[in-house]
Ligand code: NAD
């Protein structure tokens with residue numbers, strides 16, 4: 099089988115490429131990525147010479163380029179990871195989120211209609227459901243929870259999901275959608291909570307926690323997400339949506355403290371700073387459907403996953419130090435320079 103994986107030079111996409119090459123070496127993977135600030139060819143260096151792998155630098159908004167590739171490769175499956183993925187950036191500049199996440203998705207699906215496809219899979223997010231209140235731990239996101247977005251990022255992802263549903267109903271495109279909770283693991287860009295805190299802690303820099311840090315995220319080890327997508331594209335039912343999550347809810351402040359503990363850094367590095375605008379309170383996925391229908395269960399316990407992740411960042415400093423020493427410095431100043439430090443230092447561990 100030939101599988102086009104878009105966004106394969108990013109965090110989850112690259113982990114998916116590695117998972118597929120190992121799990122299904124008989125399949126051919128064509129990775130499409132325009133290498134934005136978040137894409138890194140260095141990440142894919144272990145597979146670049148693999149005969150079952152091809153890298154194509156291409157923007158999913160480039161209709162002509164995408165059609166040409168489909169004509170050449172005649173893929174059986176498309177898995178679309180390519181996206182602008184950082185909520186804070188979407189608050190600064192929504193336009194690119196609409197262009198890549200919505201228009202890009204429509205270009206890919208038009209190519210699937212034109213050249214034919216066995217499956218188009220859209221990698222979506224739990225953020226399309228909006229948030230849950232902190233004082234209702236009994237509530238979870240189900241596949242039929244109404245879409246109710248908060249940020250330009252989540253709105254662009256929800257719009258793409260609606261478009262996928264429309265292409266399925268209107269044109270009969272064989273689609274599936276997965277909506278996953280927060281991922282962590284190797285190769286995550288250091289703008290995201292866990293790698294940002296690891297990188298800052300190692301440099302003894304302040305750890306900027308938005309507001310009180312009481313917001314809750316449901317963390318899943320990236321390989322478990324990859325395994326779920328692999329099951330959906332091979333065994334999932336066309337037209338369906340699958341929630342993916344590990345029932346592993348944690349408050350941001352507790353994650354940051356845990357990273358301090360692992361690295362032997364003092365909690366006094368923690369700085370509570372101005373909150374994210376429109377900050378979602380709590381995400382919590384009910385993954386019953388994918389468990390019952392496809393037998394998926396997360397395999398990596400958080401204690402193991404976070405240990406492996408921190409160790410990966412310690413062992414692969416060159417990978418992220420290259421990133422944080424470049425353009426990222428300007429991003430960091432712009433994003434964090436104007437955030438006020440709020441009162442209240444953390445007591446020592
Ligand atoms: P990422 O930002 O690390 O990677 C995105 C990749 O897409 C990069 O390699 C980038 O170069 C590429 N890309 C961006 N615009 C492109 C374009 N126009 N054409 C071609 N390539 C382009 O993101 P990630 O965290 O790996 O997320 C991957 C997908 O999973 C996204 O669709 C995201 O919405 C979704 N998701 C992420 C999480 C999470 O916790 N990170 C959770 C649920 C869902």
Ligand code: TDX
Nearest residue numbers: 183184185223225279280289290291306307308313350
């Ligand atoms: O410096 C920070 N300080 C902080 O307190 C950063 C970067 C984040 N936070 C908080 C905001 C969130 O409550 O940590 C939490 C996690 O933030 P992010 O890592 O930016 O992730 P989130 O906004 O939850 O979105 C992620 O999960 C869903 C991904 O980035 C999305 O692509 C995915 O769809």
